[in-house]
Amino acid sequence: MAPHAIAEAALGGLRQQLTGDAIAPGDPGYDEARAVFNGMIDRHPAVIAQCETGADVARAIRFGRENDLEIAVRGGGHSVAGMALNDDGIVVDLRRMHTVIVNPVERTARIGGGATMSHLDRACQPYDLATTGGRASTTGVGGFTLGGGSGWLERKFGLACDNLVAVELVTADGSTVHASADENPELFWALHGGGGNFGVATAITLKLHPLQAMSMMMLLFRPEEGLQVARAYRDFLSSAPDELGGGLFYLTGPPEPFVPDHLVGKLTCILLITYAGPEMEARNVAEPLLALPREAELIAELPYAELQCMLDDPPGQRNYWSAEYLAGFPDAAVDAFTARAGTMPVPSSSQHILFPMGGAVAAGPGDHPLPWRTAPWAVHPFGIWESPADDERAVEWVRDVRAGMRPWSIGTVYLNFIGLEGEDRVLAAFGEENYRRLAAVKTEYDPDNVFRLNHNIKPLQPAV
Numbered sequence: 001m002a003p004h005a006i007a008e009a010a011l012g013g014l015r016q017q018l019t020g021d022a023i024a025p026g027d028p029g030y031d032e033a034r035a036v037f038n039g040m041i042d043r044h045p046a047v048i049a050q051c052e053t054g055a056d057v058a059r060a061i062r063f064g065r066e067n068d069l070e071i072a073v074r075g076g077g078h079s080v081a082g083m084a085l086n087d088d089g090i091v092v093d094l095r096r097m098h099t100v101i102v103n104p105v106e107r108t109a110r111i112g113g114g115a116t117m118s119h120l121d122r123a124c125q126p127y128d129l130a131t132t133g134g135r136a137s138t139t140g141v142g143g144f145t146l147g148g149g150s151g152w153l154e155r156k157f158g159l160a161c162d163n164l165v166a167v168e169l170v171t172a173d174g175s176t177v178h179a180s181a182d183e184n185p186e187l188f189w190a191l192h193g194g195g196g197n198f199g200v201a202t203a204i205t206l207k208l209h210p211l212q213a214m215s216m217m218m219l220l221f222r223p224e225e226g227l228q229v230a231r232a233y234r235d236f237l238s239s240a241p242d243e244l245g246g247g248l249f250y251l252t253g254p255p256e257p258f259v260p261d262h263l264v265g266k267l268t269c270i271l272l273i274t275y276a277g278p279e280m281e282a283r284n285v286a287e288p289l290l291a292l293p294r295e296a297e298l299i300a301e302l303p304y305a306e307l308q309c310m311l312d313d314p315p316g317q318r319n320y321w322s323a324e325y326l327a328g329f330p331d332a333a334v335d336a337f338t339a340r341a342g343t344m345p346v347p348s349s350s351q352h353i354l355f356p357m358g359g360a361v362a363a364g365p366g367d368h369p370l371p372w373r374t375a376p377w378a379v380h381p382f383g384i385w386e387s388p389a390d391d392e393r394a395v396e397w398v399r400d401v402r403a404g405m406r407p408w409s410i411g412t413v414y415l416n417f418i419g420l421e422g423e424d425r426v427l428a429a430f431g432e433e434n435y436r437r438l439a440a441v442k443t444e445y446d447p448d449n450v451f452r453l454n455h456n457i458k459p460l461q462p463a464v
């Protein structure tokens, strides 16, 4: 018997209880079931409960607790630190719970806890409805939304969590709780950024918005032009409409038809402009940026669900990312940002990203536990590479970007954009007052810290 194998009888009992399946080491499909986006994560759970219903989730949680197994919760598997997995514990795998029901009259979507952005976007597209989603179609709606949720539409429609209408949650004792503005409002508040700390979301209801047209302009520059482009972009954003999103990227020029030969496989600077509206309107609005001399461009009006897949990378590469949220982007910060493009590992799938914030992100609800939303800019070094031989260089590059941007940092950070960087970073992400309030909610719903494989909010210690 393997050292941490669960007794066959107990496993058989779980299998009988679940509508879904339970996969253990040695079972067919075990290795596929334990793979996550980040290829550096190689963990071996004792059992993976492939849940199909809320009742399955409750049974899996109870089974984990009765058998003293650490509990991990898996949605899209995109956490860079691999928090959807553990060694020798139980994984509550939600991926089969991906049904999305769109209500076009109320303009809402009820989304299964294991749905990906692609499930959501494709269900909404026929109704010309959309909401703020992550920039990769395979990201889980659950982890994304409960952590905050930043995407191309955020300046217009706010963060994903601003669009939360209701959450159905299975808590640490296996009971089902509903949270909305009217029901358990303190828990509802905590779910706006507090992640998976309070339970497993089996269904999430999000507000949708009419979106008749979406446009995208990708302008390609030589890296040495990046400094001028970044300054022009910064100045332009100070008065840009909220329909405009996107970001400034340095990346390895991909072998695509729109990329000129001299940039393929080489460091390339890309200004990506997304616009929630038709192409002609987008061109008018972005005129000052379209006046910049460039190497190539790709401009199109396209369905939002298609835009959402455009940056998809295959899973299984090696990942390390971090972020700094900036109080401003003065010339010295532009210099620091562009200088670090030159040290990025190339060729690789890594991206050195500047995201504009503002609009509905900054103007959004002040009562959510997310102080970083007031920052006008975010720098997101997104290291993705293939060979273990490049691990040190890639990780060092990400850390150097963080260090280089720290003079302009507001000191707080969006946790979905970072790995495990210590308790201080979690505290800073919410601020002390919010953290205390979140800890009180944690104490009520998960006093034993059963859900701790996340950016963990610790329950309050009982008074002695």
Ligand SMILES: Cc1cc2nc3c(=O)[nH]c(=O)nc-3n(C[C@H](O)[C@H](O)[C@H](O)COP(=O)(O)OP(=O)(O)OC[C@H]3O[C@@H](n4cnc5c(N)ncnc54)[C@H](O)[C@@H]3O)c2cc1C
Binding pocket: 037, 072, 073, 074, 075, 076, 077, 078, 079, 080, 082, 083, 084, 094, 113, 114, 133, 134, 135, 136, 138, 139, 140, 141, 142, 143, 144, 146, 147, 148, 149, 150, 151, 195, 196, 197, 199, 200, 201, 202, 313, 416, 417, 453, 454, 455
């Ligand atoms: C390629 C890529 C692109 C990304 N782009 C963006 C982006 O544009 N914007 C952005 O904001 N973020 C982005 N992210 C980050 C992403 O939002 C976070 O990694 C998020 O946590 C992923 O959620 P998941 O369900 O896919 O991941 P998982 O690894 O499955 O889960 C992450 C955490 O959330 C918890 N969790 C997941 N689902 C549930 C649930 N239903 N109930 C309770 N807890 C749950 C897990 O237990 C775990 O702690 C990106 C990540 C990748 C890999």
